[in-house]
Amino acid sequence: MAERSSQQLPTPNAALSAGSPFHPRLGDLAVDLAKSGRVGVVVALPSDSSASYQLRPPSGGADWRARSDGSTLRPVPVPVTHVTPMQRDAVYDSRAQQAAMAVTVHYEDGGVCESLLVLAPAQVELYYNQLGHMIKARESAQDRRR
Secondary structure (H helix, E strand, O other): OOOOOOOOOOOOOOOOOOOOOOOOOOOOEEEEHHHOOEEEEEEEOOOOOOOEEEEEOOOOOOOEEEEOOOOOEEEOOOOEEEEEEOOOOOEEEOOOOEEEEEEEEEEOOOOEEEEEEEEOHHHHHHHHHHHHHHHHHHHHHHHHHO
C-alpha cells in the first residue's frame, strides 16, 4: 500500500469547482458542497420567479437555497449492495505484478455496472487461502447432509 508523503490542505478562498455542474430535477436528492456536503431534496427549481434551487432535508426541516447554476450541487451516490464475479477468466499481469478479475457491481436502486477487481500478489494469496477454506467448509456441509 502506498503511503502519503504529505497531506493536501485546502486552499483558502478557493472556488468550488470539483467537476461539472449538476442540474437536478424536482424531487432529486442532491449534495450541496456550499453547505459542507449537506444532503437535500430539491423542492424548487430555478425559474423566472426564483433565482436558485431550493432544497429541504430529507427528514424535514428548514429549507435552504443553492446557486442556480448548479455549481455547488452533486448527485447523491447510490449505495453499492454487493459485487459478484463475472464468468470470465482472471488475468495476471506480471509486469504490473497484479491480478485483475471482472466483476459486476450491484446498486441499491437495481442498477449494475461492470468493473475490475485488481489484486496485489499478497491479496491473491490471501484470497486463495480463504477460498480454499470456504470450499472445504462447503464440502464438509454437503458430506454431513448425505
